Amino acid sequence: MDGVRGALPQTGIGLDVHAFAPEGEAVPLWLAGLFWPGECGLTGHSDGDPVAHAAADALFSAAGLGDLGTHFGTDRPEFKGASGATLLAHASRIVRAAGFEIGNIAIQLVGNKPKFAPRREEAQQALSAAAGAPVSISATTSDALGFTGRGEGIAAIATALICRVE
Ligand SMILES: Nc1ccn([C@@H]2O[C@H](COP(=O)(O)O)[C@@H](O)[C@H]2O)c(=O)n1
């Protein structure tokens, strides 16, 4: 990349959705890098954490390095049950190895449950530690509309800002 373009920051976007496990299945909920005792878990090849996955996807998007499936596909048995924080840490290492530093990651969770705000600080600390960069997380319901409003799953959307440093 030549001239000023190589010095400009690059943004990325990521979206992820996971469905709640069927009632009666004792699946633990992992969300935003935290365990949520007593809450219904989400389905997935990994731990199904849409907040961490959206963040990792945003990093890959910003770096032009594909997406989560490119690096941690379901054909990779070593990622079965992997935690979202682990995947985000791996993604951050891959992006740094490609010559970038991470400015920040902003994520918004969309869903009715669990009530996220009381654990926002804890979650931000967990995912910031995983990424090695500031992660902020907001939450919203979808006003009872759509699959999140019907309580069928949780969605998350994220943006990331990275800068080329090498
Ligand atoms: N799972 C959620 C969803 C939302 N919140 C917080 O509730 C507030 C109001 O949300 P709206 O749907 O009206 O946008 C907002 O401050 C969210 O942080 C939450 O804690 N958990």
Ligand SMILES: C[C@@]1(CO)OP(=O)(O)OP(=O)(O)OC[C@H]1O
């Ligand atoms: C993370 C991976 C791999 O374990 O699986 P899931 O947990 O199903 O998550 P998803 O966000 O649907 O896609 C990425 C997959 O490659």
